[in-house]
Amino acid sequence: MAVVGGPAAAGPRWRLHSTLARSEANGPGVRFVVWSQGCGLACAGCFNPDTHAPEGADVRRVADVVGEVLATDGIEGVTLTGGEPLEQPEATGAFCAAIRRRTDLGIIVLTGFTRAEVEGDARRAAAVADADLVIAGRYNERLRLGSGLRGSSNKEYWALTGRYTAADLAGVPEAEFVIGADGSVTLTGMHRWEGGPR
Numbered sequence: 001m002a003v004v005g006g007p008a009a010a011g012p013r014w015r016l017h018s019t020l021a022r023s024e025a026n027g028p029g030v031r032f033v034v035w036s037q038g039c040g041l042a043c044a045g046c047f048n049p050d051t052h053a054p055e056g057a058d059v060r061r062v063a064d065v066v067g068e069v070l071a072t073d074g075i076e077g078v079t080l081t082g083g084e085p086l087e088q089p090e091a092t093g094a095f096c097a098a099i100r101r102r103t104d105l106g107i108i109v110l111t112g113f114t115r116a117e118v119e120g121d122a123r124r125a126a127a128v129a130d131a132d133l134v135i136a137g138r139y140n141e142r143l144r145l146g147s148g149l150r151g152s153s154n155k156e157y158w159a160l161t162g163r164y165t166a167a168d169l170a171g172v173p174e175a176e177f178v179i180g181a182d183g184s185v186t187l188t189g190m191h192r193w194e195g196g197p198r
């Protein structure tokens with residue numbers, strides 16, 4: 001990973017559910033994943049209801065999370081998911097801008113808002129301006145998919161750059177188990193577990 005530029009500004013505070021430094025089930029390649037905390041969109045069958053309440057977040061500085069990404073070797077990119085990343089557009093946008101400015105990492109944002117809802121709102125549109133790919137739209141459990149990153153077939157792959165191909169996205173594993181140095185086990189990816197991550 002090429003890193004450029006000087007120290008990032010502290011940036012806005014960011015309500016997070018969790019982060020994972022290396023995941024292979026949240027986009028092409030190995031990725032640093034950020035789960036935001038808080039989502040009011042209430043999709044039936046959401047994989048990750050623990051991320052809905054705005055309370056109980058791990059409140060971080062954007063610059064601190066950027067610093068963790070910069071310290072992580074061997075990743076292809078970052079993925080922002082949730083929760084709803086675009087309910088905190090300033091923090092999401094500041095993070096994406098810093099990653100774009102300071103690295104050559106790819107950026108993927110998963111949102112429950114549709115592309116029209118993002119493009120029609122200046123704050124949301126600005127938040128994804130530095131992304132390579134936005135995966136947009138409510139999750140619909142009746143249209144659930146077992147592969148790729150959309151979760152359900154009504155969701156849209158919205159490519160802002162040509163970095164990721166359809167083949168890249170189709171090849172993303174449906175699920176993974178990540179065992180931490182402390183023995184903790186994280187289940188992630190698009191596979192559905194009751195009460196598990198999305």
Ligand code: SF4
Pocket residue numbers: 039040041042043046047048051082083084111112113138139198
């Ligand atoms: S699927 Fe995403 S947008 Fe829908 S309720 Fe769950 S976290 Fe929110």
